[in-house]
Amino acid sequence: MASPIFTVTTPLYYANDLPHIGTAYPTIAADAIARFERLRGKDVRFVTGTDEHGQKIQRTAEERCKTPQAHCDEMVPHFKALWEKLDIQYDRFIRTTDSNHGAIVREFFQRVWDRGDIYLSQQKGWYCVSCEEYKDEKELLEDHHCPIHFNKKVELRDEENYFFRLSKYQGALEDLYKNNPEFIQPESRRNEVLSFVAGGLRDFSISRVNFDWGFPVPNDPNHIIYVWFDALLGYITALLEEGETPTLAAAVAKHWPAHTHIIGKDILRFHAIYWPAMLMSAELALPGRVFGHGFLIRDGAKMGKSSGNAIDPNALVDRYGVDAFRYYFLKEIKFGQDGSFEETRFVNILNADLANDLGNLLNRTLKMVPKYFGADGLKVDASAIPMDNPMKALGMTLGDRVAKCYENMAFSEACEAILDLVRLGNRYIDEQAPWKLFKQGDIDATAEILYTVLESVRLAAYLLSPITPRVSTAIYQQLGYSVDFNNSPLRDISLAFQTQAVWGTLSSEQSLGEAQPVFAKFELPSV
RNA sequence: AGCAGUGUAGCUCAAUGGUUGAGCAGCAAGCUCAUAACUUGAAGGGUGUGGGUUCAAUUCCCACCACUGCGACCA
Structure with missing residues (x-):
């Protein structure tokens, strides 16, 4: 067909x-x-x-x-x-x-x-x-x-x-x-x-x-x-x-x-x-x-050669990388409205969203897995996690909501919706404190919490992949997948939306990779 | 001629006829699994100005100011 x-x-x-x-x-x-x-x-x-x-x-x-x-x-x-x-x-x-x-x-x-x-x-x-x-x-x-x-x-x-x-x-x-x-x-x-x-x-x-x-x-x-x-x-x-x-x-x-x-x-x-x-x-x-x-504005004027305020995209990418470039312009500017570029803002947003919130959430969670579970990994059945789990509850509806955003070219809202889940992840892990549960010997609960967060990060990475393919690939690879969002066959079934945009897809069978920062923080530009 | 839009916290934006919300930045505390990260808390705005309607307007109406877009003035 x-x-x-x-x-x-x-x-x-x-x-x-x-x-x-x-x-x-x-x-x-x-x-x-x-x-x-x-x-x-x-x-x-x-x-x-x-x-x-x-x-x-x-x-x-x-x-x-x-x-x-x-x-x-x-x-x-x-x-x-x-x-x-x-x-x-x-x-x-x-x-x-x-x-x-x-x-x-x-x-x-x-x-x-x-x-x-x-x-x-x-x-x-x-x-x-x-x-x-x-x-x-x-x-x-x-x-x-x-x-x-x-x-x-x-x-x-x-x-x-x-x-x-x-x-x-x-x-x-x-x-x-x-x-x-x-x-x-x-x-x-x-x-x-x-x-x-x-x-x-x-x-x-x-x-x-x-x-x-x-x-x-x-x-x-x-x-x-x-x-x-x-x-x-x-x-x-x-x-x-x-x-x-x-x-x-x-x-x-x-x-x-x-x-x-x-x-x-x-x-x-x-x-x-x-x-x-x-x-x-x-x-x-x-x-x-x-x-x-809209147009990109800098110092109150449309960026362009004639106004002499243009930013060279090559230089920006060389300095900060592709995903940062793509993310900033799609997330920070509502598509359809004029938007501004400020380097300090650029650095702050990238650090906050991709390094601190998303990247660090993966990193802090993934590092606990080998520490607590050794080579066995997590043995968790996603379907057994109760629906009132806040992360699962939010994650279950995220794919559809984000799809609507993309359909409407509302890239900024798509990112916001995804970040809501990520931010909830940081809150959730703090509240649940799996490091304490583990010390108390509650192994099953610890595993479930870690799985819940990792699966949420996976979902976020998947839904973000049209905007940040490299970061999403790095996350997927650390979660044990071998996909590359930049090189997969265009309709690789393993990346299909029907399965990957759903919460609970991460299999506890696959072995997780080693935790590595997926997005390095930037230095603030010197004034 | 005009028409439309915008004007809300330091920054970017959201919201509603009835104690203004979020993210970022900044401040304080907590925590330790983590990329000096995260979480929590406080602080920060009489919502452009002046009127009006209403018990009550940021939200409705009028005028004005500023900025933006479209358009006209010309030939």
């Missing part, structure tokens, strides 16, 4: 520049949800990649005295290297310059054309090449500088463009939003789109002239297809199998529509308005939801 499909995408990052923390953030979120759905046995396509066309890239390449293709070829390895460094397990890396993408774009364009949704008209206005968008004059800064790229001047354009009849889909889009309230998330983003659409949609231009880095419009090669029109289709091209003839029918046959598009709030309009309208025009299925995440 075929597994249910789950397709999730990150934005296709613009290959104008090197990847940075703002590209890493949605990518780890996508990776976490992809890993989670794989654990549940879904047939996952996790799509990421690069958007490589457009005048901006052409100019950047010219400045660097390179061809656009050579420029992009240089950028792409940096993305792939960062993803590898961050343990990102993507299934597809689409480049919009991939050889099969052109065929998909042309076929799509033709379909929309045949639908009568494309026409030629005049476009006049101020164009920001960095945004690849027309701007209204009054939103510009002094001397015609773009408000977003304040070091760049906009350019006056007066040219023929092909237009897409977006206005025709106003009603259909409004129905879409009304009938699928979850289509745009979070709620605040949805409201923005609703009010924007309510203001009336205008057709938008989908071609440009006077440069050539992109796909020519079929039958009018003086025009280049607008970079956004091209890039969005990358989500579909990405689903083609290796060597498969590039047709829309083939691409969407199995893994389309995407369940979730993860995007930055800055590209919401393209994904929540233009994209579904384009798909409607081409009579293709619509994605399930568009989730707009």
Whole structure:
């Protein structure tokens, strides 16, 4: 029987520049949800990649005295290297310059054309090449500088463009939003789109002239297809199998529509308005939801090159490790809201949650086992532990609750729910004081307490594994498993959610490993 | 034009028409199985400002201020 499909995408990052923390953030979120759905046995396509066309890239390449293709070829390895460094397990890396993408774009364009949704008209206005968008004059800064790229001047354009009849889909889009309230998330983003659409949609231009880095419009090669029109289709091209003839029918046959598009709030309009309208025009299925995440803020400003306050993700990972990086951004920032990075906070949170609470709970408990029970290990029947055991009671419902959190992209709440169990573990072990019971000769009670805590740590590690695969692996290995959350076959039955997300799975038959700290504490940064 | 959101403990956030809660940080005590860890306790907030409704508002209403987002002013 075929597994249910789950397709999730990150934005296709613009290959104008090197990847940075703002590209890493949605990518780890996508990776976490992809890993989670794989654990549940879904047939996952996790799509990421690069958007490589457009005048901006052409100019950047010219400045660097390179061809656009050579420029992009240089950028792409940096993305792939960062993803590898961050343990990102993507299934597809689409480049919009991939050889099969052109065929998909042309076929799509033709379909929309045949639908009568494309026409030629005049476009006049101020164009920001960095945004690849027309701007209204009054939103510009002094001397015609773009408000977003304040070091760049906009350019006056007066040219023929092909237009897409977006206005025709106003009603259909409004129905879409009304009938699928979850289509745009979070709620605040949805409201923005609703009010924007309510203001009336205008057709938008989908071609440009006077440069050539992109796909020519079929039958009018003086025009280049607008970079956004091209890039969005990358989500579909990405689903083609290796060597498969590039047709829309083939691409969407199995893994389309995407369940979730993860995007930055800055590209919401393209994904929540233009994209579904384009798909409607081409009579293709619509994605399930568009989730707009927030920006990372530092010192009150959006992190970015232009503000000079960006954090280099490579340096952060080198210093603190992958899991710390992933955990901080997914746990400390509610997905969908803006979030800040402060190194002191980063260190405090990681030390408190992963080293002190989780890691130390495993360590303190596991060390008692050989000390009290020697090589025999614990002989405990989990099902015999009473339901009113507080850890068991909480653990029994945790898997389902955490699953809901992941489904809702509520990574922070997922972590909190898991930590509740961990914190209860520390309280429980203090209250029960197995070290005293052992000295009093109450061996059975001691074993039961230790098992209860170890099993809870296992469950926590399992549920955390989409976020902290390395720490979870270390915990599992100390508990006697041979799994590696980074290398297991994607649907290794031994890791299946149905068994592993349930409290009481740890077998007393398996021999436990030696206790070693699974997460070393960090030093606070010197001020 | 405007529309929307936010404003609660040092920090990040939660909650409710009726003595504000959590995590982190800081303070004190306890414990010893543990990664100087954990547990407990105290401390810390008249919930942006000013009005109003109500027996009672942080929670509802109005105005204002600050910040954020979307949008408009332009052509």
